Amino acid sequence: MLCGDGREFKKQIPNIGTVGEDFYSFLENGSAGFFRQCSWMGKKYNCDKIFRPIITDEGLCMTFNMLNDEQIYRNNVFPPPINRKLPNDYAFEEWSADHGYGEEAGVESYPRRALLSGSSNALIVNMEVALDDLDYACSNFQGFQVVLHKAIRFPTVTEHYFRVPLSKSVIVAISPAQIVTSDDVKYYSPRKRKCFLQGEKTLMYFKNYTQYNCKLECLTNYTLDVCGCVSFYMPREKYTPICGNGNLTCISFVKRYMDIAGLRRSLDKETNIRNFSKILSCDCLPMCTMVEYNTEITEIDYDWYKKYESIGNKTERDEKYSSSQLVIYFKSGHYIPCVRHELYGHLDFLANVGGLLGLFVGFSLISLLEILYFVSVRIICNMKLYQHWYGE
Structure with missing residues (x-):
């Protein structure tokens, strides 16, 4: 169980499906x-x-x-x-x-x-x-x-x-590299900002969310679903069986599938293996503060x-x-630290639009007032003086 998939020792080691709690004592004593x-x-x-x-x-x-x-x-x-x-x-x-x-x-x-x-x-x-x-x-x-x-x-x-x-x-x-998230970005949904804040995604086994904890929990759940047990290091509930060396092939298969699940989904969206249909919904985004x-x-x-x-x-x-x-x-x-900001806010968008109009068509606030004058006050005055909207 600690030597990869154990193929080299398959003939020397008994085929055991699950092990008990005494396995941990064996690890500690050995x-x-x-x-x-x-x-x-x-x-x-x-x-x-x-x-x-x-x-x-x-x-x-x-x-x-x-x-x-x-x-x-x-x-x-x-x-x-x-x-x-x-x-x-x-x-x-x-x-x-x-x-x-x-x-x-x-x-x-x-x-x-x-x-x-x-x-x-x-x-x-x-x-x-x-x-x-x-x-x-x-x-x-x-x-x-x-x-x-x-x-x-x-x-x-x-x-x-x-x-x-x-x-x-x-x-x-060591040189730390920290990424924090500005308050403006926190109002976006996790799908748009592509990260989770603490408390936004609850894990079944871990109190704190990290991308690695999420992936390990996902691997644990699908190992249990497919193999009927979990590996000795995985988080588990009290009566969850612990896989022995007889399930190493199954454990390796599940892990390998998880590694390429996202790639399979992107290459062939029509393909869906029923036993692993939920595996693509693990949704393990990075942390917003990391x-x-x-x-x-x-x-x-x-x-x-x-x-x-x-x-x-x-x-x-x-x-x-x-x-x-x-x-x-x-x-x-x-x-x-690096701060994750929104690229364009509402005010940034309006400022950029005004700047582009001013650059390409000479647009300004005075131009806007002139347009309002010609489509409102000028027409009303012409109708009163000449009975025509366009005047004389």
Whole structure:
């Protein structure tokens, strides 16, 4: 289930249609810890205090600065028991996806603020993995996968990630790109402005709308409709079956169909597969207020073994491990957001029409008064004086 569609291992692994809740315990017990040291804004932390485990499409991962399940999922969702809560000193308050932090949010508010920019205020994570735990059968890449995402969005690792190879130090400089929407555009319907405000579209599983959450919910619903179960990482209600490796082909088919559903609709509007007729109505528009993270990534060798050897801190254990380092920081303390405005309002349209008339026909307000004079006052006076509208 964690090795793609599992075709290479089809003969070795029993064909299981669905699995129980004990599958999550298997994931937790079979995943070795990989944190060695963590620091945030120049201060060292216990990694377990600032990271928490979460189940994703790649299995058990660790997340930093993501909201608790109570803030992400609705009450009907039964999250994996492995998703632990944040400590009490990281309470979620005074923050929203559209407006950010409130006026009363302090320095220690959550999600954590990157108060300063530059590499000296970075999130630095030193990771290690036992050489015996490397799995060359599932993937030709050995290392770590990292996803940058908003705190309210469920991360899909297989779709959007960058890699941290073994024995490498990866430095990531982030430049945020924010799009906000002006008040004038908010009065338009979502179809015209082509984006959703928070609260305009309600999701069944997620409390906050994002385009990625919407797509994941859509994929979850149609996986359940077609396969009769959902994948282990998908949001689900308490008694919804969890797909085993026997349903991997069905899961892959549904996902593949969703990826090309819009293209099929545009190429052949007459074609409609009954079982998937609703799939084209997922209606997952982008958010009107959104933040994207542009990155500049550099990679160098991480000579961790020589470092510990030079300071006399090398142990026999280190010879059996490989380490990597991840450094993430904001490139600048400021950024300029983009504002989504209407291209032409009513006043803009009238102003442009008046300008074009003045340019091409010499039209002005005086010309308009002259026209009104000739079609009203002049005719009335001629009728009284000459009994003809055109006068003499």
